[in-house]
Structure formats: structure tokens, C-alpha cells
Amino acid sequence: MPAGRATGAHWALRWLDTDRLRQVSTGSGVRVAVLDSGVDASHPQLARAVDRGWDVVADEADGRTDCVGHGTAVASLVAARPDGDAALVGVAPAARIVPIRVSEDGSGATAYRDVTPARLAAGIRRAIALDADVIQVSFAVNSNNAALRKAVADAAKRQIVVVAAVGDRTAGPTYPAAYPGVVGVGAAESSGHRWTDSGSGPHVDLVAPGVELVGAARIRGHVPVGGTAAAAAMVSGAAALLKARHPKWTAAQIADRLLATADGTPGGARNDGYGYGGVNPYRALTESAEAPGRSPAPHPVPAAALNPTQRPGLSAATRKALLWAGAIGAGTLVLVVGYAAATAFARRRRARA
Template identity: 35%
Template sequence: MTPFRRRMWAMATTSLIVWGFSTITAPVQAADGISDGQWYLKYLNIAAAQKISQGEGVRVALIDTGVDPNHPDIKGSVEPGIDVSFLPLSDDGLVDEDGHGTSMASLIIGHGRIQGIAPKAKIVSLRYADSASSSPTAMGTAIKWAIDHDIKVISISAAHQDRDLVLEQAVEKAILHDIVIVAAVGNKPRKSTVEYPAAFPGVVAVSGIGVDGKLWADSVTGPEVLLSAPAEAISTASRNNRRVVTDGTSNSTAIVAGMVALVRAKYPTMPAAEVVRRLTGTATDKGPAGRDSMYGFGVPNLVAALSEPYVNSPGTTKAAATPSAAVPTWIAAPGADFPVRTVLIGGAGCLVVILAVGLAIMVVRRRRLG
């Protein structure tokens, strides 16, 4: 074989080897779950929406299991809040041993490999729960803290069966203070109906849709549903600098909370009721015509909500929004249902109160006898 033919043979062989490797590695690249789990960005046309607003100046209170402020996808965008959980780990809520809170934060403000809806907004971490327990009363306490610290958006990816008075009063007060509360409707089979705080009037209840654009099979439904958003196969940040792919209406809630942040950043004087009206009024209708128990008013069309002209007239009032609901995700939607320890703690608390009252009565009687 001549030198020329040898060179041609070598080049052809090399080309075949390179082609062979590319065909072997291509499926691996296509199967990148974290990248695939960002499908909601294209589905919701987030790139176009972020050309209008990225959430600048808006602080979102995340009531959850805490947030890890050092995760690379959210670092620099998390502010200290408070820890009102039964077993507090810090004074400022900047600890997340579960991972759920960090996951939700990344969907709202992510600016790393996980891209959130409002990357220039800030998350304020309000830790009210851990992996095993939570309390609706503690959630109400966290909401009151948010009211006192000038928060305008609250995201809650958790739900409680009991209509707790402290929580109910906190929600009512927040709505009167022009705050938009977004909460998840919950996941089957752990939940079957919309619970609290999502079931309270004025809360934006969010159901979940799947990658096929239809109602996610495990999403709770009900008349309280106001909007729907991607819930299935969503990639998020997690604890220990990891990233995971999760399912659940927790995801839907954080995504809609990010949308609210974009609208509030674009129109800082717009009342909460008008923010909600924009998102529902411009939503893409799904299912039966009009509002329904599966999708509510539909999937938000964020570009339309941000583009609609707004005139801040003197007659604008701060009216309430509409009903809604709440809960967690698949990779155990890190922490949101904690009934066992909550019940035990509640029972123990009642016993302590009863004993204390009994002791006080005994002391009073003794003083009177003396």
C-alpha cells in the first residue's frame, strides 16, 4: 500500500471511530435527567417573560423546612428569616436538613444549573417544619412574621387537615396587608381534598400538570383550585449541594410563586388582587371551558400577564384574591406531611396545660385555706 493510501485509510478509520463513539454517547447526553427536568421553562415560555421582568426587588417568604443559602443554584439570593419549628436549628431559618425548602427556593430564584422563574428576586427562609413534624399553628406564626417584615409574596408547599385558628387569622391578616399567598393543593394518595391553608378564601391554590400538559395523575383537585402549573419530573436543588428530580404540587406552587414575584416586580404598586386577576385572566384555559376543579382558570400565560397595560387609578382597592390549597413532592417531596409527631406533640401539650391548670387550682385553694 502506498503512503498516500495508508494516510487515507487511517483518516477513514479515525472518522469511523469518532462516529461510533458519538453514537454511543449521544443517548447518555439525551438522558440527562436534570436538564430534562427543566422542561417547564420552555413550556411556560419563561425566557420571554424574563426579558420583561426577573423579580428585581421582590422578597418571597418561603414557609418550609428551611433553606440552604450556600447551594450554588441559589447562593447570594437567600435572606435570613426565622425558625418557628418545634425543634429549631437556628434563629434565622437558614438550615435545611430535609431538602424540601431548598428545592422550592431553587424553582423560584434559581440562577445556576437549576433555573428558577424569578432569578433576581430574594427568598426569605421561614422554617416551620422538619422531616418528621410540622404544625399549622407554627405556619400561622411564620405568616405573621412575614406580615411584620414587609413581605409581598408567600409560598407554601405544605398542607394541614385541621382548620387551625392561628393559621386562619394569619392568612386573613396577610390578605388585608396586600400579600399574595400561594399554596399547593396536595398530592394523592396522602391527600384527597384541598386542605389548609390552600382551602382558605383568598389563597392562590395551585394544582399540578404533567409533562403531557394534562392534569398530573396524583394532583388533588377541588373547587378551591385557582391555577395549575408543572408538577411532574421537575429538577430542583436539594441538600448537600445535590440536585434531584421530583414530582408534586409543591413544585407547581413554587413555580406560580415565582410568577407572582415577576408581576409584582414589574408593577410594584399593583394590589395583590389585581396581580392574581392578571394571572387568572390571562391563563391558558384547560379542561372544561372556564374555571374548573382540575385546572382552576388554567396554566398562567406569564408573558400576557406581564404585558397587559396597567393604570394605577386612585380608586383601586386591595380586595381579596380567591381560594386555593397545599402539599409536597415525589422524591418524598421533602417534608410536608408530618401528622404523627404533630399529633403526639399536640397531645402532650394539652396534658401539660391540664396539669398546670390543676396545679394552679391546688395552690389557690391552699392559699385560701391558709
Template identity: 35%
Template sequence: MLRGAATALAATALAVLPSLPARADTIRAQEWALQAMHAQQAWQTTKGAGITVAVLDTGVDATQPDLKGQVLPEKDLVGFGAGPGDQAWADHGTGMASVIAGHGHGAGRQDGVLGIAPEARILPVRVILEDGDPQRERARTEKAGALADGIRWAADHGADVINMSLGDDSETAHPEPREDAAIQYALGKGIPVVASAGNGGEKGDHVSYPAAYPGVIAVTAINQQHERGEFSTRHWYATVCAPGDEIIMSNPDRSYYNGKGTSPAAALVSGTIALIRAEHPRLSPAQIKQLLAATAQDTPQGGRNDDFGAGLADAAAALERAATLEPAPQKPAPAAYSRRYFGPGPTPEPDAAEPTDWLPWTAAAAGVLLLAAGAVIRRSRP
């Protein structure tokens, strides 16, 4: 069953910095996220070479100097809308790609944006259009299944990590079985899936999808004072947090943007996972999710909370701990929603000793969707 509207961008507020040159002393000095997540220490072990991060977004400009040579051919699952040279084209996707795998440019690549995994590859999968694209409403209705299709396509075409800096955190947001099944498909193939927790911190903290699907690594955002970004959604599904305020990112127009949102926070965690997978490719998605939580900095009292998850993702600590882990001996059971969210519900819960079955979830979700029939769903950019 398809949504009545297409998945849309996770709202990242972008402020263009037209006078900001690309010199290292202006761009690199502002990339506080790399220091906060201990990227320099992690780079002593790996910079993500050999790992492919699928960026399910608006598209990525492969000619952007900070990404040139790093971007694989794009899969466009929308098929229309703005293109190169248009004002509303691939701003968001290019920005996320630069946060993940930007390598800078110029002599010695000392200029421009440096991503957290600067030697990783980007696999662009265009599943949504920019907010300002005149064809956006058409995409909502005609390409409602693009996200689910994009997840499966990425899983089948070499993705080692899937990043989704997008989500639906509207009042009518609800789980979509086709998207959930696609995520379980990717997880079953051993591919970690990351999503923005949502930008609803000032709008009611509504549950955001795909962040709330089982098995997804959902990322909230902090500012430079390591406080929760006021926009960052607080919810039970938060796994970890990452920098999401005053994040410098590359743009197709060759400007640099100062952005905020859980979008760049998710991208930073996807890049961190790229570093982990470069050294430990056999760790399962569940192991990586647990690893990020276990090695997080600034752990809240009690081990986690809805604002920060388990704390600030730490690339160096995660890599160090990963070296002590043995890969999961067998394929894990599909991830399942916690009782905390759904409660006992009308469907009996499976025995704790038995693998979670897909069918009960499908039946429950179908019932939710029937009750919500006719609702107009929108996606907003986290």
C-alpha cells in the same frame, strides 16, 4: 386555638439523580416548566429583581451554589431538629427555593437550576421539619402554631409573596382560625399568598389547608403532556395549575432531584407572582389572583374546573395584562369562603353589599373545631 399537630411538609416525591451533572445541557434541557409558562418571554421585561419571596418550609440552604447570594437570613420557628450536614435537613425548602429563584452557577451561571424568577430573593421561614427528621413528631406537638406565626413574621419582615408548598389534606383536615387570621393579615398588607392544592388525587381528594383558606392562590399540578398529575388534588378552591411532574430542583447535598407534587407547582406560581410584583408592586393580592386566572393557558370548558383551576399559569401573558391594570383604589374587604363549600350553615351570611366580617367565620370555625376536638391532625407534604 392551636392544632394538635404541627403543620408538615407538602409531600413532594423526590427521586435523586446521582449521576446527573450540573451542566446546562443536562439540567436546563429538562426544565420544561420554564417553557410551558413562557418564562423566557417574561424575562424580556423582568427577572424579579427587588422582590422577596418568603418560603415557609423546612429551611433553605443559603450555600447551595444555585442560590448563593440570593437567600436572606433564615427565621427558624421550630428551633430544633436536623441541621446542615444531616441527611434530613432542608431538602424540600431548598428545592422549592431553587424552583422560584435559582440562578444557576459556574461561568456565566450556565450550570445548575434556573428558577422562574432568577433575580428574586428568598426569605426562608422554617415552620416544619423534613419527613425523615427524628424530631418531627416532637415538632408536631410543640410547634403546632409555627405556620400561623411564620405567615405573620414573613408579612412583617419584607415578604412580597408568601409561598407555602405544604398542607394538611388528611381525612381530618379542617380550617384553623389562627392560620386563617394570619393569612388575612398578610393579604391585608398587600401580600399574595400561594399554597399547594394537595397531593390527594389518589387518596380521596380531601380539602387541603392552607390551600382552601379564603384569598389563597391554590395551585394544582400538570405533567409534560399538560394533563392533570394523577396525584394532584381536585377541588373547588383550585385557582390555576402549573408544572408539577419531573421538576428538576437543587439540593443541599449538591445533587439534583427530579420531583413531582403540587409543591413545585405552587413554587412556580409564587415565582410568577414575583415577576408581576417586580413591575407592578401596587396590584392587590385579589387583582393578582384574578390576573393569573384571566391570563391562564389551556382554559377548561366553562372557564375553570377543579382539576386545573382557570388553566396553566402564563408568566408572559400575566405581565402583559398587568400593564393595563390600575391598582385597587382601596384596601379590599377580607376574603371569604364561598357558599359552595360551606353552604348556608348555622350562621347567617353577610349582606352581599357589606364587607365580610371576621367574626361570623371565627364563630363557625370554632364550632367545627369543637366537634373535631381530640382528632389527631397530620400534615403531609403536597
């Protein structure tokens, strides 16, 4: 059964003020690699947005196969093209998606069990080789893995912004979010409060909309999507907007600007649940660019988040038919093992900011 079409205003688009964002930057020319389950490029809102990419699972040059739909939904949050009254539009609707398929799983209690640090490391290396400007990592692992750490470091050397989900229902540091230079992202609800299942810790830098979002389904239509992977997609889109507007900025400058212009936390100071607060791409784009590395200052929770719009226009029948997408909402995987250097790293990163 084809997925239904969601229409009307959506709270996440109001929070990020996407209409106004498009007047400043659309992410044109920026390549965003999405490490996920692949991307179905046949969806009308993605048809002109997706490159060939790479399939790490099959070790072949085509990441446009998506057996579970998660990567398609996540990629659409980054770069879906506007389509009339559709409730979906990407944060950076002129960016290019480079699909890097690192998983073919995604159902039931064993969802995404095939994602390993080695696969994530291989995916990042492929993203580097395919000239990505931003790398979106939808998965989180507990293992502090040498190969994954090196891949992230290599991306940083190439001035590639790495954005990673911190994980859903996780405990302790997760990787690659906890590595130096990576922007670790948690999920927020429409109230502006942190989603209760969003991972927390010193590796959280920002939060972004991550509950009851609208994503692209495989082939056509829309599905519910959420979790920290979805929130990270929002931040990846914001990074693409900044990269397009300031092409000579380093990856560190872009990351620092996102942190410096965050909307702050309910308590006013950086904390392990919210990081520096909610991402604010419009503020990041429009404030003076003379000192992109300055320290973040707390700001109130955005008013749009405190007055959310109604849920997107999916009928009750359509929502019932889309219950399978609950697996999509999980968004991240936590693999067991490892702890080590995260605390020391986090202190160094926060001191730098």
C-alpha cells in the same frame, strides 16, 4: 455522595418560557417567603438569593438549615440564579428568598408529620414581620384552623400575595389554599394534563408544572422534585414577576391577573381539577394592565406542554443515587381533621373573579 448536575432544556422552562420572561421581569427587589423545611443557602445558584429568615421549629432567627432538602429544592424553583447550561433556573431569578423553616421531618411514611396549622400560622406571621411580598406555603392541612385563617387574613391586609399548594393525594378542602385571597395551586404533567395525585376541589385556582422538575440539592448539584409544592413555587415566582413589574398593585390584583391570564382548561371552563388552567406568567406580564381584575377566559393548553423536551441530563447512575429524592417529590402533607366553611368561601371567591 454529591448530587449530579442536570443540564439542557427542560419541559417546565419551555412551558413558562423563562428566557422570554427574563426580558420583561426578573422579580428584582421582591421578597418571597418560602414556608418549608428551610433553605440551604450554600448552593451556588442560591448563594446570592437567600436572606436569613426564621426557624419556627427552633424559634430562632435563621431559616437556612434544611435537613431534608425539600425547602431548598422548592425555593430554587422560585429564585435560582442562572448557571450556564444548568437545567435549573428560577421563575423569578432576581427575587429574594426569605426561608421560613416550619418542618424538620421529611422521610418515609411519616414525612412532614410535624407540620401543624399552628406552625404554618406562626410561619406566615414571621413572613409578614420580615416584609415578604409573596408567601409560598408548600404544605396543606385539612384542619380549618382559626389561627391559620387569621394569619392569612393579616397577610392579605398587608397586600402580601399568598400562594399555597393544594396537596398531594388529598381529599376535600385543604388549608391555607381554601382561605379567601389565597391562590391554591395544583400540579400538571408535561402533557398539560393534571397530575393524577394533585388535590382537586373548589380551592384549586391554577395548575403549574409539578412533575419531574429539576431543583437545587443541598450544597450543590440538582435533584428531581415534584408535587403541588413544586407547582406552587412556579406560581409564587410568577407572582414575584408581577409584583416587580407592578409594585403598586394590590395582592388581589396580582392574584386576579394570574387567574385571568391562565391558559384555560381542556374542557374550556373552570373546574375543580385545573382551576382556571395553567399559569401563564408571560401573558400575565404583557397583556394590557388596565383591568387586572377581569374574569378569566379559557385558552388552549400551551403548545410547549404538548411537545415536551426530553428529561434533564442526569445520568442513569446519578438518578439511581438520587432515589432518596422521592421523598422530596411528595411535597405536601395532609393532616387529619376539619371540613367546614370551604364550599361557601370558594363560591364567594369564584363569584368575585
